Amino acid sequence: MPSAADDPFAACPDRHRTGSEKWDRYPDRDVIPAWVADMDFPAPAELLAAICDRVDHGVFGYTHEPPGFRESLAAHLAHRHGWHVDPARIIATPGVVTGLAITARLLAGRDDAILTFTPVYPPFLTLPGLADRRCLRVPLLQEARRWAIDWDALEAAAAADGARLFWLCHPHNPTGTVFATDDLLRLAECAARHGLTVVSDEIWSDLILDEDHGGPRHVPFASLDHPAARAAITLVAPSKTWNLAGLGCAAAILPDGALGRRWRSAGGGLVPMVNPLGYAAAIAAWTHGDPWRRRLVDLLRHHHALVHGAVAAIPGLSCVPAAATYLAWIDCRGAGRDDPQAACEAAGLGPSDGREFGMPGFIRLNLACPTERLVEALARLRRAFAAA
Numbered sequence: 378m379p380s381a382a383d384d385p386f387a388a389c390p391d392r393h394r395t396g397s398e399k400w401d402r403y404p405d406r407d408v409i410p411a412w413v414a415d416m417d418f419p420a421p422a423e424l425l426a427a428i429c430d431r432v433d434h435g436v437f438g439y440t441h442e443p444p445g446f447r448e449s450l451a452a453h454l455a456h457r458h459g460w461h462v463d464p465a466r467i468i469a470t471p472g473v474v475t476g477l478a479i480t481a482r483l484l485a486g487r488d489d490a491i492l493t494f495t496p497v498y499p500p501f502l503t504l505p506g507l508a509d510r511r512c513l514r515v516p517l518l519q520e521a522r523r524w525a526i527d528w529d530a531l532e533a534a535a536a537a538d539g540a541r542l543f544w545l546c547h548p549h550n551p552t553g554t555v556f557a558t559d560d561l562l563r564l565a566e567c568a569a570r571h572g573l574t575v576v577s578d579e580i581w582s583d584l585i586l587d588e589d590h591g592g593p594r595h596v597p598f599a600s601l602d603h604p605a606a607r608a609a610i611t612l613v614a615p616s617k618t619w620n621l622a623g624l625g626c627a628a629a630i631l632p633d634g635a636l637g638r639r640w641r642s643a644g645g646g647l648v649p650m651v652n653p654l655g656y657a658a659a660i661a662a663w664t665h666g667d668p669w670r671r672r673l674v675d676l677l678r679h680h681h682a683l684v685h686g687a688v689a690a691i692p693g694l695s696c697v698p699a700a701a702t703y704l705a706w707i708d709c710r711g712a713g714r715d716d717p718q719a720a721c722e723a724a725g726l727g728p729s730d731g732r733e734f735g736m737p738g739f740i741r742l743n744l745a746c747p748t749e750r751l752v753e754a755l756a757r758l759r760r761a762f763a764a765a
């Protein structure tokens with residue numbers, strides 16, 4: 378075992394009084410925050426050094442994609458996923474959520490429908506309405522070992538009047554599903570048949586748990602050899618993998634330059650430029666971040682195993698194993714609690730509430746924290762569901 382001194386995940390800075398959304402949710406209460414998807418770990422030293430170098434420059438004027446931004450992402454996608462992207466097709470955006478919101482306005486009209494698999498990361502459900510578009514939910518099927526696509530339900534939704542876009546969350550938050558190539562191709566077929574554009578949110582694609590141990594690998598939707606894939610938009614960011622969400626830097630990979638020219642104006646003047654520190658961190662992450670990322674994935678695999686052991690021992694709880702992410706999607710419907718979220722909070726644990734993801738009776742647990750804290754969180758989970 379590495380010593381605490383060279384283990385970047387053993388101890389974490391206190392995030393109180395830093396404006397942390399995660400830690401400010403339960404002020405003055407002994408509740409372990411395990412909800413919003415950021416990690417308690419500091420970013421790797423190479424990224425901090427790159428940010429400091431940019432600060433040392435001292436001038437922070439209006440900034441667009443600096444040299445190396447597009448190229449470092451293209452190199453990262455080629456190295457990690459075998460996907461060769463022309464850097465000219467990459468455009469920066471301050472967030473993946475911003476990117477989704479832009480596609481709603483760019484590629485769908487008023488009252489058109491945007492399809493998505495549920496349960497899902499809440500903005501997939503709320504953003505269409507904010508843009509005067511409709512959200513069409515296609516529920517995934519819960520099986521013992523995986524969450525599967527309900528092809529009949531997808532076909533029916535895709536055939537609905539005004540269906541224009543499919544927002545794919547791949548890997549999938551909250552279930553941790555890494556969609557297989559066969560499924561992606563079948564989805565591409567369906568999209569092509571019904572004239573849907575696929576927007577693939579691949580923000581979790583660098584946190585694949587078992588790819589070095591014979592498990593599924595991530596296949597970018599747009600890398601498939603299919604016309605619907607060649608027309609797709611992909612959204613990525615370094616923020617989940619290297620814990621940079623507060624720096625607001627993501628990227629869209631567009632099918633062609635014409636869309637790029639319309640992309641910025643689709644923000645309606647509301648979308649700011651990416652800030653120079655976000656760019657510096659992103660370039661460093663994609664260029665130098667892989668050794669740290671691999672160590673993180675090892676830790677997350679261990680944490681998922683701890684969660685599974687704990688969940689299996691609590692009557693009424695179950696969890697389909699995740700293939701990606703640092704999230705566990707726990708089915709509490711058999712535990713005899715009307716409000717699992719409230720039960721957890723009363724026991725000192727603050728997960729995300731499944732209702733926000735379109736699936737009441739579930740909770741989502743963020744396990745990207747020091748192991749000791751996770752062990753305490755799991756003790757509180759046991760307490761929350763202990764027999765009354």
Ligand SMILES: Cc1ncc(COP(=O)(O)O)c(C=O)c1O
Nearest residue numbers: 414472473474475498550580627
């Ligand atoms: C699937 C997914 N997309 C997007 C985001 C947020 O991305 P951003 O902070 O770049 O808007 C998250 C954050 O948890 C997420 O899980």
